[in-house]
Amino acid sequence: DSGVTQTPKHLITATGQRVTLRCSPRSGDLSVYWYQQSLDQGLQFLIQYYNGEERAKGNILERFSAQQFPDLHSELNLSSLELGDSALYFCASSVYQGTGGTDTQYFGPGTRLTVL
Amino acid sequence: AQSVTQPDIHITVSEGASLELRCNYSYGATPYLFWYVQSPGQGLQLLLKYFSGDTLVQGIKGFEAEFKRSQSSFNLRKPSVHWSDAAEYFCAVGGYNKLIFGAGTRLAVHP
Numbered sequence: 001d002s003g004v005t006q007t008p009k010h011l012i013t014a015t016g017q018r019v020t021l022r023c024s025p026r027s028g029d030l031s032v033y034w035y036q037q038s039l040d041q042g043l044q045f046l047i048q049y050y051n052g053e054e055r056a057k058g059n060i061l062e063r064f065s066a067q068q069f070p071d072l073h074s075e076l077n078l079s080s081l082e083l084g085d086s087a088l089y090f091c092a093s094s095v096y097q098g099t100g101g102t103d104t105q106y107f108g109p110g111t112r113l114t115v116l
Numbered sequence: 117a118q119s120v121t122q123p124d125i126h127i128t129v130s131e132g133a134s135l136e137l138r139c140n141y142s143y144g145a146t147p148y149l150f151w152y153v154q155s156p157g158q159g160l161q162l163l164l165k166y167f168s169g170d171t172l173v174q175g176i177k178g179f180e181a182e183f184k185r186s187q188s189s190f191n192l193r194k195p196s197v198h199w200s201d202a203a204e205y206f207c208a209v210g211g212y213n214k215l216i217f218g219a220g221t222r223l224a225v226h227p
Contacts, residue, residue: 002161004159033214033215042218042220043206043215044217045214045215048214056212090159092215102148104162107152107160110159
């Protein structure tokens with residue numbers, strides 16, 4: 001158990017809908033990262049937040065957004081869902097903001113999203 | 117551009133045999149390197165990491181990895197594989213604020 005929690009574990013929804021994935025980082029970690037794991041793209045970095053501020057953006061679609069709240073939990077919002085958004089979404093957390101390199105990221109169990 | 121290559125998509129070994137999973141990276145500066153393992157239906161568990169210093173690093177579950185700068189490699193090894201090691205293994209390089217992952221190597225273990 002990494003100490004990172006994600007809810008829900010599974011999510012099934014229809015095309016065009018909007019969903020919210022939630023992540024609670026390890027105690028003491030200030031950074032939260034979101035990754036998408038799909039069969040065709042593999043593991044891709046989406047976005048990072050550090051202490052409530054966006055710090056880095058990866059291959060995140062405009063239909064996707066995220067935020068980190070004062071209690072440091074984070075939410076990933078996916079809207080206008082398409083079949084291709086079906087994937088496993090991971091949250092990770094670390095102590096620092098990763099400036100100048102990266103520190104160790106600890107991953108949650110993931111949320112499996114199925115878009116029908 | 118930063119990238120990670122894991123040349124072997126699938127590997128099958130017999131229980132008790134030794135294991136080496138290959139990882140090559142492309143990164144402009146001193147790399148931060150990681151190996152993670154993903155069991156079916158599970159998240160990613162950190163096996164080991166290399167930031168600096170001794171190029172042979174020890175991890176959990178009896179795994180070790182060796183950083184070879186001249187070959188841009190960070191191969192994962194285990195002297196004797198157990199059936200419970202069957203999983204998918206990911207090598208990653210730490211870029212600015214993110215991890216860049218390889219495509220993964222799926223390990224099957226024969227009894």
